[in-house]
Amino acid sequence: MAGSDPEYSKVDKIIESYSFEKSALIAILQEIENLYNYLPDWALKYVSEKLNVPMTRVYGVASFYDAFHLTPRGKHLIRVCLGTACYLRGSARVLEAVERELGINDGETTPDLQFSIQSVRCLGACALAPVMIVGERYFDKMTPTKVRRVLKRVQGRNEKN
Amino acid sequence: MKKIRTPEELEALRNSLLQQRDPNKPCVRVCLGTGCRARGSVDVIGAFKDEIKRQGLAIKVDSKQTGCHGFCERGPVVVIGPKEIFYQRVKPRDVPEIVSKTLLNGKVVDRLLYVDPATGKKTLYEYEVPFYKKQRRQILANNGRIDPTNILDYIAVGGYQALAKAITTMSCEEIIDTVEKSGLRGLGGGGFPTGRKWRLCRKAAGDTKFVIGNGDEGDPGAFSDRSLMEANPHSILEGMIIGAYAVGANQGYLYVRAEYPLALKHLQIAIDQAREYGFLGNNIFSSGFDFGIKINRGGGAFVCGESSALVASIEGKMGEPRAKYIHTVERGLWNKPTNLNNVKTWASVPLIINNGADWYAKIGTEKSKGTAIFSLVGKVNNTGLVEVQMGTPLKEIIYDIGGGILGGKKFKAVQTGGPSGGCIPEELLDLPVDFERLTEAGSMMGSGGMIVMDEDTCMVDVARYFLDFLQYESCGKCVPCREGIKRMLEIVTDTTAGRGKEEDLELLQELAETVKDFSLCGLGKTAPNTVLSTLRYFREEYESHVRDKKCPAGICKDLIEYFILEDKCTGCGACLKLCPQQAIQGEPKKLHIINPAKCIRCGICRDACPYEAIITR
Numbered sequence: 076m077a078g079s080d081p082e083y084s085k086v087d088k089i090i091e092s093y094s095f096e097k098s099a100l101i102a103i104l105q106e107i108e109n110l111y112n113y114l115p116d117w118a119l120k121y122v123s124e125k126l127n128v129p130m131t132r133v134y135g136v137a138s139f140y141d142a143f144h145l146t147p148r149g150k151h152l153i154r155v156c157l158g159t160a161c162y163l164r165g166s167a168r169v170l171e172a173v174e175r176e177l178g179i180n181d182g183e184t185t186p187d188l189q190f191s192i193q194s195v196r197c198l199g200a201c202a203l204a205p206v207m208i209v210g211e212r213y214f215d216k217m218t219p220t221k222v223r224r225v226l227k228r229v230q231g232r233n234e235k236n
Numbered sequence: 237m238k239k240i241r242t243p244e245e246l247e248a249l250r251n252s253l254l255q256q257r258d259p260n261k262p263c264v265r266v267c268l269g270t271g272c273r274a275r276g277s278v279d280v281i282g283a284f285k286d287e288i289k290r291q292g293l294a295i296k297v298d299s300k301q302t303g304c305h306g307f308c309e310r311g312p313v314v315v316i317g318p319k320e321i322f323y324q325r326v327k328p329r330d331v332p333e334i335v336s337k338t339l340l341n342g343k344v345v346d347r348l349l350y351v352d353p354a355t356g357k358k359t360l361y362e363y364e365v366p367f368y369k370k371q372r373r374q375i376l377a378n379n380g381r382i383d384p385t386n387i388l389d390y391i392a393v394g395g396y397q398a399l400a401k402a403i404t405t406m407s408c409e410e411i412i413d414t415v416e417k418s419g420l421r422g423l424g425g426g427g428f429p430t431g432r433k434w435r436l437c438r439k440a441a442g443d444t445k446f447v448i449g450n451g452d453e454g455d456p457g458a459f460s461d462r463s464l465m466e467a468n469p470h471s472i473l474e475g476m477i478i479g480a481y482a483v484g485a486n487q488g489y490l491y492v493r494a495e496y497p498l499a500l501k502h503l504q505i506a507i508d509q510a511r512e513y514g515f516l517g518n519n520i521f522s523s524g525f526d527f528g529i530k531i532n533r534g535g536g537a538f539v540c541g542e543s544s545a546l547v548a549s550i551e552g553k554m555g556e557p558r559a560k561y562i563h564t565v566e567r568g569l570w571n572k573p574t575n576l577n578n579v580k581t582w583a584s585v586p587l588i589i590n591n592g593a594d595w596y597a598k599i600g601t602e603k604s605k606g607t608a609i610f611s612l613v614g615k616v617n618n619t620g621l622v623e624v625q626m627g628t629p630l631k632e633i634i635y636d637i638g639g640g641i642l643g644g645k646k647f648k649a650v651q652t653g654g655p656s657g658g659c660i661p662e663e664l665l666d667l668p669v670d671f672e673r674l675t676e677a678g679s680m681m682g683s684g685g686m687i688v689m690d691e692d693t694c695m696v697d698v699a700r701y702f703l704d705f706l707q708y709e710s711c712g713k714c715v716p717c718r719e720g721i722k723r724m725l726e727i728v729t730d731t732t733a734g735r736g737k738e739e740d741l742e743l744l745q746e747l748a749e750t751v752k753d754f755s756l757c758g759l760g761k762t763a764p765n766t767v768l769s770t771l772r773y774f775r776e777e778y779e780s781h782v783r784d785k786k787c788p789a790g791i792c793k794d795l796i797e798y799f800i801l802e803d804k805c806t807g808c809g810a811c812l813k814l815c816p817q818q819a820i821q822g823e824p825k826k827l828h829i830i831n832p833a834k835c836i837r838c839g840i841c842r843d844a845c846p847y848e849a850i851i852t853r
Contacts, residue, residue, distance in 0.1 A: 097552060098550070098551050098552040099552060100552035100553075101532075101533075101535055101549065101552050102532070102533065102552075105494065105533060105535070132553070132554075135554050136535075136552070136553065136554055139535070139537060139554040139555065139711075140535025140536050140537050140555070141535065141536030141537060142494050142533075142534075142535045142536040143535065157456070158456035158457050159456045159457035159613070159614065159651070159654075159685065159687045159701070160456075160457045160613035160614050160619070160687060162456075162701055163614050163615060163687065163689060163693055164614075164615070165839070168838060168839050171838060172838065172840075175816060175838075195495070196454075196456040196538075196705060197455070197456035197457055197458070197459070198270070198495070199270050199271075199458075199459030199462050199463075199496075199611075200270055200271050200274045200308075200459075201271075201308070201457060201459065201611060201613035201614075201619050202271050202308035202309045202311065202613075202619035202620065203271065203274055203275070204613070204619070206274070213274035213275075215274065215275070218840075218843050219838055219839060219840045219843065220814060220840055220843050220844060
């Protein structure tokens with residue numbers, strides 16, 4: 076199955092760039108995650124085979140670290156900071172508002188693969204607390220009311236594209 | 237570029253740089269730390285570059301990007317040398333005026349100056365701003381001065397001279413003696429004497445040794461490591477090279493959170509430049525010493541701040557700690573002797589080598605030397621990065637530097653040490669901050685988060701918040717941590733939901749002490765600190781949740797209801813329109829009423845009310 080499939084050869088290139096080094100497992104998975112925004116099943120199996128690392132360990136690492144996701148994620152990643160500074164200034168209410176507006180829970184993706192919500196613990200931009208990031212863009216001093224406006228803007232841009 | 241092989245060559249390079257650089261030439265320094273960046277400082281530096289080009293001033297003035305200046309609250313921050321005029325909240329549209337007025341004519345743009353809210357006085361210079369005045373910035377000294385992506389900037393301020401001195405004039409033992417005598421302790425929070433650690437690693441059997449820089453700052457509310465890595469990466473590298481030489485390591489690793497892309501980028505640039513100039517690579521300063529540094533991106537696990545878990549992660553495994561009857565200095569990475577220090581600790585080393593152990597030992601308290609860096613955040617006016625001498629009272633940090641409590645509210649507690657730390661109440665505000673005092677108070681230094689809480693903070697909810705974080709981050713290897721934190725979380729969650737029972741508090745205390753005593757690693761051992769310290773200092777808040785089913789701070793959703801005050805409501809309808817539950821009823825210009833059965837306590841109505849008519853009770 077591998078060999079000719081272009082997706083497999085992309086992963087091949089990554090593994091080769093780390094010289095099939097077993098200790099580079101995390102770095103390899105990070106690059107695959109960057110490529111697909113999540114870790115597809117087939118890629119995990121393939122890495123396990125190519126590195127000669129048992130699937131249990133590959134899966135262990137993939138499910139241990141927050142940087143990895145085992146299901147596909149949306150086009151727009153919405154990160155709501157739940158770091159202590161943001162939390163004290165009401166970011167839990169901001170997260171609830173995002174969940175309510177999009178009809179999904181933290182960690183989930185909308186069925187149309189447009190939005191994913193991910194709460195994070197501190198982005199280090201505490202002066203902007205509570206902070207929310209859509210894609211790469213920071214929105215500061217968030218409130219549940221502002222959430223609706225920000226999401227409308229993102230959705231509006233989306234329809235134009 | 238020719239590699240630097242001797243201290244004389246380094247000195248000559250520095251002198252030629254200083255000669256080329258006119259200290260009186262106007263220079264704009266724009267902060268591109270994450271805080272200012274999020275507020276748009278990339279556009280500000282772009283505007284400066286465009287405007288300088290447009291006016292044809294490239295020969296007359298300089299502009300550079302720097303790392304974090306620390307005063308994130310007032311970002312984007314711009315400082316104009318040589319006079320060090322300090323502008324805050326600068327927008328791209330302010331730029332043409334700054335260029336023509338300040339850069340060209342030395343005149344001040346009044347509206348961009350910082351106004352001290354306490355006195356109403358405007359301050360002209362960076363060093364006059366109260367936020368900076370009481371700080372002692374030595375690790376962060378060059379943060380806002382140098383371009384972190386340009387090694388020549390670092391060399392111009394004396395960079396790599398400590399390395400030259402250490403390698404060419406000191407023996408490994410002398411370096412370790414100096415570090416030991418300085419009293420430097422692990423600034424990642426552990427506070428282990430750095431010199432002693434180095435000595436243990438040097439003495440450990442084996443030819444292959446490693447050094448590691450820990451930049452996996454996982455504490456929510458702490459960003460000092462990130463700011464340092466972004467703003468002055470070479471200072472960390474220089475410390476690591478000196479340390480590696482002293483302990484006898486030839487390979488170093490920097491373990492950095494993947495969530496810190498800018499830090500990763502700047503460190504990689506710094507490593508490449510240091511290699512180009514011969515500070516990394518083979519035969520450094522013609523001494524025969526070889527050393528290289530690799531960067532590992534962390535996978536986003538809090539437990540990887542723990543040394544043995546971090547080592548496992550570099551080896552490509554799950555970040556599970558192991559019992560430490562054998563220390564990492566004897567058997568660490570790939571079972572070889574490994575010396576791991578926090579990036580702030582590494583960055584302190586060049587200062588000590590340059591200025592001497594006695595200089596460093598004079599700063600601070602009896603047992604805690606030097607400075608401490610805190611991310612001052614939460615309900616405080618001046619959010620930012622603060623470096624103070626060890627022993628500075630909490631009050632001074634929160635009120636003189638931090639400008640007091642946000643919105644004139646009443647102070648309730650300050651939490652230090654992140655999820656591993658504890659909450660310190662008002663009666664201890666005079667506490668001098670150092671490793672010992674914070675531990676005695678039931679908290680710890682940790683990686684330097686200092687989170688200020690006001691009267692609107694519910695301490696039971698704070699305990700729940702940290703337990704929730706820790707139960708998620710617990711690696712699950714040992715039972716006390718994995719099960720104990722979960723059970724504590726259940727009890728505290730019940731308390732916040734009004735299901736708490738009187739006897740729960742005793743059980744919580746007992747459980748907390750058990751988890752503290754029997755967990756395998758630092759995560760579990762310190763996890764109960766927030767519970768223990770809040771039970772110790774804020775027991776009455778737990779009691780009102782349990783006995784009266786009330787949340788005095790008005791935070792715990794199950795114990796409060798939103799209510800509209802009759803005398804303040806004008807019937808404007810702002811709340812009614814925004815309520816996502818259609819829980820508010822009322823005719824225009826008449827009193828509105830919230831239906832508690834429909835209300836989900838999201839607080840949107842309270843934010844929307846222009847008359848402060850909506851309260852929680």
